[in-house]
Amino acid sequence: MNAPSTTPIAPEAPVNAAAVTAYIGIGANLGDARAQVQRAILQLGKLPHTSLSAQSSLFRTAPLDADGDDYINAVACISTRLSAHALLQALQQVEQDFGRQRPYPNAPRTLDLDLLLYGQASIADSTLTVPHPRMLQRAFVLIPLLQIDPFINIPKHGPAHQFAPQVADQAIRKV
Known part of the structure; x- marks a missing residue:
């Protein structure tokens, strides 16, 4: 597969005056999943009005x-001026650039990018729910997130670390 191009964002894409810290969940299990996750992390830093602030280790689940x-999973922290919906659109374009197909729910994938957190925003509409509704129930999200920020608070939920015992039975291994 060719390397993904820099994801184009429409010139009219909403841009915030100030940057927002956002967290992106990353996963893949088709093809060379490790390389795809690593390349996806690099692509996040190339999004317009966005810079990569931190990334977790890679984990196998x-x-x-x-x-x-x-x-292969990871979490990345970005600083972005894109609106939450423009960021979601950009993430979906990156997935498409990596050959993502959606033949059925939870199908194996070349790349999955989930907008986990967008600043302290709580968003629930027909296209986006933030915080991600299942992020605190999944070790493959929670453990890498806590690796980046052990003291992170999840809007409407509180400290993320309090949810770690609830995912302790899910196997996760640092790559």
Whole structure:
């Protein structure tokens, strides 16, 4: 597969005056999943009005409510002036650039990018829910997130570390 191009964002894409810290969940289990996650992290830093602030280690996890091979997962922290919806659109374009297909829910994937947190915003509309509704139930999100920021607070939920015991039975291994 060719390297993904820099994701174009429409010139009219909403841009904030001040940067917002956002966290992106990253996963893949098709093809060279490790390389795809590493390349996706680099692509996040190339999004317009966005810079990569931090990234977790890579983790291997068994599929949860899904089929296929083990996943390679990570979380990235970005600083962005894109609106939440423009960022979601950009993430979906990056997935497409990596050959993402959606034949059925939870299908194996070349790349999955989830907008986990967008500053302290709580968003719930037909296209976006932030904080991500299942992020505190999944070790493959929670453990890498806590690696980046052990004291992070999740809007409407509180400290993320208090949810770690609830995912302790999910196998996760640092790559």
